[in-house]
Amino acid sequence: MLIRHPDAILPSEITPPEIYRERRRFMQGMGALAAGTALGTLDDAHAGIKLAGVRTSPYTLDEARTPFKDITTYNNFYEFGTGKSDPAENAGSLRTRPWTVAIEGEVRKPKTWDIDALLRLAPLEERVYRMRCVEGWSMVIPWVGFPLAELLRRVEPTGKARYVEFVSLNDPKQMPGQRSRVLDWPYVEGLRLDEAMHPLTLMTMGLYGEVLPNQNGAPIRLVVPWKYGFKSAKSIVKIRLVEKQPVSSWTRANPDEYGFYSNVNPQVDHPRWSQAKERRIGEFFKRDTLMFNGYANQVAQLYRGMDLKKYY
Amino acid sequence: MGAVLRNPKLWIFAICLLPLARLIALGGSGGLGANPIEFITRSTGTWTLVGLILTLSVTPLRRLSGYANLIRYRRMLGLFSFFYACLHFVTYIWLDQFFDLAAIARDIVKRPFITVGFSAFVLLIPLASTSTHAMMRRLGRRWQHLHRLIYLVALLAVVHYLWLVKKDLTSPLIYGAVVVILLALRLPWGVRLMQALRGWGAAVR
Numbered sequence: 001m002l003i004r005h006p007d008a009i010l011p012s013e014i015t016p017p018e019i020y021r022e023r024r025r026f027m028q029g030m031g032a033l034a035a036g037t038a039l040g041t042l043d044d045a046h047a048g049i050k051l052a053g054v055r056t057s058p059y060t061l062d063e064a065r066t067p068f069k070d071i072t073t074y075n076n077f078y079e080f081g082t083g084k085s086d087p088a089e090n091a092g093s094l095r096t097r098p099w100t101v102a103i104e105g106e107v108r109k110p111k112t113w114d115i116d117a118l119l120r121l122a123p124l125e126e127r128v129y130r131m132r133c134v135e136g137w138s139m140v141i142p143w144v145g146f147p148l149a150e151l152l153r154r155v156e157p158t159g160k161a162r163y164v165e166f167v168s169l170n171d172p173k174q175m176p177g178q179r180s181r182v183l184d185w186p187y188v189e190g191l192r193l194d195e196a197m198h199p200l201t202l203m204t205m206g207l208y209g210e211v212l213p214n215q216n217g218a219p220i221r222l223v224v225p226w227k228y229g230f231k232s233a234k235s236i237v238k239i240r241l242v243e244k245q246p247v248s249s250w251t252r253a254n255p256d257e258y259g260f261y262s263n264v265n266p267q268v269d270h271p272r273w274s275q276a277k278e279r280r281i282g283e284f285f286k287r288d289t290l291m292f293n294g295y296a297n298q299v300a301q302l303y304r305g306m307d308l309k310k311y312y
Numbered sequence: 313m314g315a316v317l318r319n320p321k322l323w324i325f326a327i328c329l330l331p332l333a334r335l336i337a338l339g340g341s342g343g344l345g346a347n348p349i350e351f352i353t354r355s356t357g358t359w360t361l362v363g364l365i366l367t368l369s370v371t372p373l374r375r376l377s378g379y380a381n382l383i384r385y386r387r388m389l390g391l392f393s394f395f396y397a398c399l400h401f402v403t404y405i406w407l408d409q410f411f412d413l414a415a416i417a418r419d420i421v422k423r424p425f426i427t428v429g430f431s432a433f434v435l436l437i438p439l440a441s442t443s444t445h446a447m448m449r450r451l452g453r454r455w456q457h458l459h460r461l462i463y464l465v466a467l468l469a470v471v472h473y474l475w476l477v478k479k480d481l482t483s484p485l486i487y488g489a490v491v492v493i494l495l496a497l498r499l500p501w502g503v504r505l506m507q508a509l510r511g512w513g514a515a516v517r
């Protein structure tokens with residue numbers, strides 16, 4: 001039998017994150033020693049470090065968590081290649097220290113934050129969210145971070161600020177996938193200000209209680225659980241508050257297929273495939289996709305009166 | 313025994329089974345990754361297309377090399393392509409859709425990439441079922457005409473691939489270029505080119 005039902009997997013077959021980590025760190029260590037001596041740094045040592053003082057939050061989904069291994073080896077992160085295993089293989093070249101995030105545009109107090117200061121900006125919480133990819137698969141992921149609203153409040157958006165634009169790192173030396181023009185680099189995403197201020201919208205620095213692995217968008221990424229995964233920009237270096245709706249990278253690449261909103265919606269199909277169902281990674285049968293990825297109670301009011309087929 | 317081992321058909325047969333053996337080995341060792349069904353779908357789809365390409369390269373290779381014997385291996389390659397197409401299709405209806413006939417029918421009608429892949433698969437069925445010597449003899453010239461359908465199948469397969477990728481068109485374009493070249497080599501100038509190359513090769517030797 002090629003595919004086993006999850007129940008059929010013996011507990012002994014599942015590698016606990018610590019042990020998997022250990023192995024991974026050992027192998028990375030070997031690679032990093034070789035590469036790091038050349039670069040003079042061993043940044044990857046950050047991955048695998050426990051984040052201190054993480055609180056649990058009420059936003060903890062009561063569904064089986066996707067194994068750490070799957071979350072960190074099956075990724076869409078075109079900056080490191082278009083294959084699902086490319087990010088895990090290539091993201092070792094990303095240097096996450098030093099790292100700054102500039103917050104600018106329509107704000108009274110623009111500021112450039114150092115990543116380590118950002119980590120102390122607000123209490124870190126663990127949130128277990130569903131993640132639904134536009135390609136039709138999903139995971140359940142324990143992220144660590146704090147609401148984006150905490151950050152936005154501190155820079156005091158002006159009355160003109162209506163949208164928030166997120167810009168990811170653009171450096172082909174660290175991100176080999178950027179040597180190919182699959183997308184217009186840097187990767188840009190956007191949210192409406194009220195979406196950005198929503199308590200579910202998370203600035204994320206950790207996964208499974210540890211520092212976010214490079215392939216998952218280190219050192220800091222966005223997580224917007226009611227939208228398709230590509231809306232959650234990774235490796236963010238700039239956040240701009242703007243008056244006009246930003247054009248995100250996927251919309252620019254293919255406006256008919258990827259709209260600005262990209263809310264998870266089983267009734268609005270991607271032009272080339274259905275969005276009615278999804279395969280939860282690790283499960284055999286497809287499950288029904290939920291409106292707003294199951295977060296309708298929290299977010300549906302943001303879109304009251306909008307035609308979601310038009311604003312896809 | 314020695315004679316059997318020296319028969320290239322046996323080796324080709326064994327080699328054609330390797331992609332399936334790999335899938336089974338990976339499946340047994342949990343090596344199919346986070347999304348095994350996607351892995352199997354893609355792998356069997358790729359090998360179907362590779363099989364079509366190998367089948368289509370027999371005739372140009374024969375013209376180029378002058379080894380008329382090569383034609384003896386064409387049927388096996390074509391049937392292996394069909395074999396992987398069946399695995400690909402079964403993966404889709406069984407593992408991917410789990411026999412949800414309504415959803416499958418909707419997919420075939422509504423999703424252009426599925427429509428095209430399905431057409432390619434359906435067109436392969438008459439080719440596979442008329443591949444025997446008896447059928448060749450019975451159909452005579454019509455057999456040749458019928459089997460030219462493989463040109464269409466290969467083109468449909470490339471379109472299927474082009475339409476299913478999200479953004480990075482590199483590999484479908486490479487496969488597409490190979491198919492287009494193999495088809496172009498069948499045009500009169502392609503045939504002349506093959507023959508000229510062969511003559512030139514012989515002269516150099």
Ligand code: HEM
Binds near residue numbers: 404426
């Ligand atoms: C001669 C027939 C066919 C050929 C040559 C073919 C070839 C391919 C190829 C090359 C791929 C992409 C592999 C990759 O991404 O690496 C693919 C994917 C796929 N094919 Fe086919 N195919 C055929 C028929 C079909 C049929 C009949 C169906 C279903 C009715 C189908 C459904 C799919 C699906 C669902 C995928 C995967 C899409 C994805 O993972 O995003 N194909 N096929």
